[in-house]
Amino acid sequence: MDSLQTRHIVLGVSGGVAAYKACELTRLLVKAGYTTQVVMTAAATRFVGPATLQALSGRPVATDQWQPLAANGMDHIELVRAADALVVAPASADCIGKAANGLGDDLLSTLLLARDTIPTLLAPAMNRAMWANASVQRNVQRLRMDGVGIAGPASGEQACGEVGEGRMLEPESILLEIEALFQPKRLAGRRVLITAGPTFEPWDAVRGLTNRSSGKMGWALARAAWEQGAEVTLVAGPTAQATPYGVSTIEVETAREMRDAVQAELKGVDVFIAAAAVADWRPARVEAGKLKKQGDARPPVLELDPNPDILAEVAAQPEAPFCVGFAAEADDLIANAQAKRVRKGVPLLVGNLGPQTFGRDDNACVLIDAQGVLELPRGAKLDLARRILVEIVSRMPSQQS
Numbered sequence: 001m002d003s004l005q006t007r008h009i010v011l012g013v014s015g016g017v018a019a020y021k022a023c024e025l026t027r028l029l030v031k032a033g034y035t036t037q038v039v040m041t042a043a044a045t046r047f048v049g050p051a052t053l054q055a056l057s058g059r060p061v062a063t064d065q066w067q068p069l070a071a072n073g074m075d076h077i078e079l080v081r082a083a084d085a086l087v088v089a090p091a092s093a094d095c096i097g098k099a100a101n102g103l104g105d106d107l108l109s110t111l112l113l114a115r116d117t118i119p120t121l122l123a124p125a126m127n128r129a130m131w132a133n134a135s136v137q138r139n140v141q142r143l144r145m146d147g148v149g150i151a152g153p154a155s156g157e158q159a160c161g162e163v164g165e166g167r168m169l170e171p172e173s174i175l176l177e178i179e180a181l182f183q184p185k186r187l188a189g190r191r192v193l194i195t196a197g198p199t200f201e202p203w204d205a206v207r208g209l210t211n212r213s214s215g216k217m218g219w220a221l222a223r224a225a226w227e228q229g230a231e232v233t234l235v236a237g238p239t240a241q242a243t244p245y246g247v248s249t250i251e252v253e254t255a256r257e258m259r260d261a262v263q264a265e266l267k268g269v270d271v272f273i274a275a276a277a278v279a280d281w282r283p284a285r286v287e288a289g290k291l292k293k294q295g296d297a298r299p300p301v302l303e304l305d306p307n308p309d310i311l312a313e314v315a316a317q318p319e320a321p322f323c324v325g326f327a328a329e330a331d332d333l334i335a336n337a338q339a340k341r342v343r344k345g346v347p348l349l350v351g352n353l354g355p356q357t358f359g360r361d362d363n364a365c366v367l368i369d370a371q372g373v374l375e376l377p378r379g380a381k382l383d384l385a386r387r388i389l390v391e392i393v394s395r396m397p398s399q400q401s
């Protein structure tokens with residue numbers, strides 16, 4: 001979240017076993033800097049105590065429209081007017097049914113009726129048969145048509161012991177969905193393909209060549225593109241990063257595997273961002289076992305072959321997507337990055353100083369195109385990624401006037 005603004009979330013909690021996860025979601029929201037007003041249905045208070053959610057949110061929990069928090073007694077209007085987003089997690093079949101059909105017989109359902117234009121997100125949670133029920137699916141469809149976001153549900157083991165679709169999304173994923181509510185959908189209907197992380201080029205069974213790359217910038221770009229409404233595919237070299245939420249991920253090891261995955265995914269792609277640190281060379285021969293040290297004999301000579309240049313290959317194709325390259329330089333950033341942009345044949349190149357970005361959560365960079373240089377000051381990699389995507393969208397052919 002941008003630090004200048006504190007956003008206020010009304011978090012509705014309806015009745016279901018997953019209500020206990022609303023405690024964790026509240027904690028995550030507060031930690032992320034949101035202020036949070038919890039509203040519970042009577043059924044929800046059977047599963048978790050309002051005192052827990054009051055302690056976690058730092059505010060009294062609204063549970064009953066007849067015992068209002070607002071001085072004028074109209075919680076269903078006052079609470080929602082103060083909110084930047086209305087989130088219901090868990091959203092039970094009953095809560096979904098009321099919201100889809102305009103019913104309001106308790107505080108949460110009247111809040112949903114009074115929501116006006118604020119972004120609204122429901123995270124359904126119920127038994128798999130209840131979720132599959134035609135009436136629930138019809139209600140969910142209706143809510144989507146009314147502009148309400150539906151996050152999840154996930155598949156897996158359920159509290160009742162059955163396995164299937166209906167589990168509430170994990171609180172960490174719901175938080176990502178909430179953050180995405182505040183990002184304009186500049187990339188709706190667009191496909192974005194991103195390479196990230198290093199490649200690993202084996203030499204023998206235990207050794208190989210690689211580049212320094214944590215993958216953090218590529219992951220941030222994938223998340224930012226997803227938040228802005230794109231369908232995102234991430235072709236990822238070996239890193240310690242967790243599989244990103246909402247993004248289709250293809251794991252690869254070598255540059256040639258990365259090239260093949262990129263070429264296989266290229267159809268219909270609007271934007272290709274090459275953030276990977278690809279090994280320029282690979283061992284010419286891969287030894288089957290482990291090369292052994294031979295006493296005092298001279299060390300073996302490592303012969304190298306060049307790897308394909310994935311970005312230059314894509315950029316050279318007819319009807320290439322809008323291509324964005326990265327350059328991690330050690331010095332003379334702008335001159336080196338400018339030359340690289342021309343050499344790779346890409347309209348936009350992001351340059352940064354390698355030693356100042358490796359493994360860090362923040363970065364500073366320059367954007368270089370045919371018109372010149374734009375400096376983006378140091379900030380969190382996610383904020384920088386969001387900003388880079390704004391610049392990409394403004395340069396895409398159909399966006400230019």
Ligand code: C5P
Nearest residue numbers: 274275276278307308309310311325326
């Ligand atoms: O040539 P250099 O590695 O400095 O160029 C960096 C840019 O080119 C990055 O965008 C990187 O992802 C991409 N690249 C590539 N395939 C290579 C080498 C670099 O896609 N074999």
